[in-house]
Amino acid sequence: MLIVETLPLLRQQIRRWRKEGKRIALVPTMGNLHDGHMKLVDEARERADVVVVSIFVNPMQFDRPDDLARYPRTLQQDSEKLNKRRVDVVFAPTPQEVYPKGMEGQTFVEVPELSTILEGASRPGHFRGVSTVVSKLFNLVQPDVACFGEKDFQQLALIRKMVADMGYDIDIVGVPTVRAKDGLALSSRNGYLTSGQRKIAPGLHQVMKEIAAKLSAGERDCEEILAIAAQALNEKGFRADDLQIRDADSLLALTPESQRAVILMAAWLGEARLIDNMQVTLTE
Numbered sequence: 001m002l003i004v005e006t007l008p009l010l011r012q013q014i015r016r017w018r019k020e021g022k023r024i025a026l027v028p029t030m031g032n033l034h035d036g037h038m039k040l041v042d043e044a045r046e047r048a049d050v051v052v053v054s055i056f057v058n059p060m061q062f063d064r065p066d067d068l069a070r071y072p073r074t075l076q077q078d079s080e081k082l083n084k085r086r087v088d089v090v091f092a093p094t095p096q097e098v099y100p101k102g103m104e105g106q107t108f109v110e111v112p113e114l115s116t117i118l119e120g121a122s123r124p125g126h127f128r129g130v131s132t133v134v135s136k137l138f139n140l141v142q143p144d145v146a147c148f149g150e151k152d153f154q155q156l157a158l159i160r161k162m163v164a165d166m167g168y169d170i171d172i173v174g175v176p177t178v179r180a181k182d183g184l185a186l187s188s189r190n191g192y193l194t195s196g197q198r199k200i201a202p203g204l205h206q207v208m209k210e211i212a213a214k215l216s217a218g219e220r221d222c223e224e225i226l227a228i229a230a231q232a233l234n235e236k237g238f239r240a241d242d243l244q245i246r247d248a249d250s251l252l253a254l255t256p257e258s259q260r261a262v263i264l265m266a267a268w269l270g271e272a273r274l275i276d277n278m279q280v281t282l283t284e
């Protein structure tokens, strides 16, 4: 496995593979890898000859400097895990390598509407940072296929729209959320939880399942369902942040024509802002 830190070395490797007719898969990450990331790697491996995993804590997508500063950086352990998974290249550039002139004045890619609603409203500028860096990674790695987690539901929708709108010839694979046995979605930010908070954390998934059961039973008063859910979360020790029930295809409000709903959950637990989501088929 090669660990590549510069753009020229990455380009050299990609050119070599392209000449050999290799099918390339990309798994973009911010590192501090867990079994959710490993699932993306396994899915990538099944779909390509060679796998590139990028590890880059992208400053452009952080709206809070404290969040960026404390984000866990564990390249050594991450590389060992990826080596065992037979990854071909780890691309781990510095911010200077990706943004040599800084982020001010950097050309950006912005997906309209999707980037400013929901998580985009809670984290201003976040999705501009995501679409810009993913676009840059697509141009550098030239993958045939790229894998993203469904855990970041809106991010996956945003990437799919960017790929469609910009004509990238890349197959985007959405990978179902990997969970701990107690239901908590794996996430690097779970590391911020104390052991007491870790015991409370699966409550987010439990409350989400209760919302799903109500929707499946035909309840449609989303405001009331979400008010009850927020109260349940707060009683468990969370601070409910943004709870939404949306059309899973448009991410807009449910309409009588909606076929599938998505429940989008964001709640604070101590210093961690946890997110999760679940899709529900609407039968009536």
Ligand SMILES: Nc1ncnc2c1ncn2[C@@H]1O[C@H](COP(=O)(O)OP(=O)(O)OP(=O)(O)O)[C@@H](O)[C@H]1O
Residues within 6 Å of the ligand: 028, 029, 030, 031, 036, 037, 039, 040, 147, 148, 149, 150, 151, 152, 175, 176, 177, 178, 179, 185, 186, 187, 188, 189, 190
């Ligand atoms: N539990 C999971 N199951 C499946 N995919 C996941 C999971 N967690 C993260 N991913 C996916 O891994 C990719 C890289 O995500 P990232 O490195 O930000 O990890 P993360 O655990 O989501 O970290 P964070 O705490 O920043 O949200 C994204 O496509 C993300 O959706």
Ligand SMILES: CC(C)(CO)[C@@H](O)C(=O)[O-]
Residues within 6 Å of the ligand: 028, 029, 030, 056, 058, 061, 130, 133, 134, 152, 155
């Ligand atoms: C896709 C991504 C690697 C872009 O920085 C990031 O948003 C993430 O880890 O989900």
Ligand code: BAL
Residues within 6 Å of the ligand: 030, 061, 152
């Ligand atoms: N997985 C989402 C990346 C972020 O929270 O910035």
